[in-house]
């Protein structure tokens with residue numbers, strides 16, 4: 001585990017980026033990105049290939065809509081000892097409109113953050129007396145997609161002050177900290193190199209507004225924490241657990257970076 005291989009790997013990566021950067025058009029053919037661009041903030045949509053954007057734009061082509069439909073079915077399904085469904089209490093899915101924009105949220109009883117996946121699971125255990133759904137299960141992804149989709153087009157609006165402040169600072173520190181064998185921080189790829197090509201990928205700002213989303217590479221839908229784990233592994237650093245405190249703080253910081261961008265769930269990416 002000497003220093004040398006890591007240095008070489010890093011140099012190789014930077015060279016690959018630089019080489020790719022030459023002559024790379026950053027999906028600029030569409031001049032007016034509308035809501036997908038807010039000030040300097042750009043949704044991953046604006047970096048995606050035209051075919052990928054077309055898949056996202058058309059509900060019949062967007063494979064993630066199957067997950068949304070699974071979520072809709074579960075919304076009405078009675079489960080657990082209390083004999084209730086989501087609909088028993090929340091009535092129509094319309095009641096979820098605008099809910100997603102402010103997650104993750106601070107929960108006093110936990111003295112910590114909770115994301116939408118965990119909020120849904122808390123309703124299952126506390127209000128339905130049903131079992132938690134596993135992270136990345138079709139059920140939890142489906143319901144999360146379905147609930148977030150009710151806020152489609154609404155701007156991300158997370159809180160970062162007051163009791164949120166320490167978590168925001170923790171997320172920010174995580175974002176800027178070098179890690180792994182490649183010794184790179186999130187910031188290096190998604191701030192410094194955003195808009196350049198790294199191997200087959202065009203680096204975006206790494207925004208979270210489209211999650212959970214369908215990735216062609218995954219042939220399925222995945223959560224934001226799955227993406228975090230993938231990005232940690234890319235620099236050969238050990239990923240944290242789904243729903244871990246580290247990733248919740250990171251989620252808050254990442255959502256804040258995209259404050260004002262529209263909820264796109266379910267987005268489609270490479």
Ligand code: HEC
Pocket residue numbers: 075084085086087088089090099119120123124127128143147
């Ligand atoms: C027995 C009634 C009950 C059932 C069943 C129930 N919930 Fe809830 N849910 C609540 C209550 C009460 C709240 C807290 C209301 C509030 O914060 O304004 C809540 C809050 C929520 C929130 C957070 C809303 C916000 O503004 O942040 C979400 C999301 C949610 N429920 C989703 C679900 C889903 C999905 C299901 C089904 C899997 C479900 N709930 C089942 C009673 C229920």
Ligand code: HEC
Pocket residue numbers: 043044045175184185186187188189190198201202203204205206207208210227228231232234235250254269
């Ligand atoms: C070595 C470069 C690299 C590093 C470091 C890196 N990522 Fe990424 N990330 C990528 C690539 C490549 C993609 C896929 C293309 C894109 O959207 O940038 C990606 C995608 C993402 C996306 C999805 C964006 C979208 O619209 O679909 C998020 C969110 C993200 N990264 C967050 C992070 C976070 C948080 C960190 C730090 C833990 C991080 N990344 C570190 C390379 C990196």
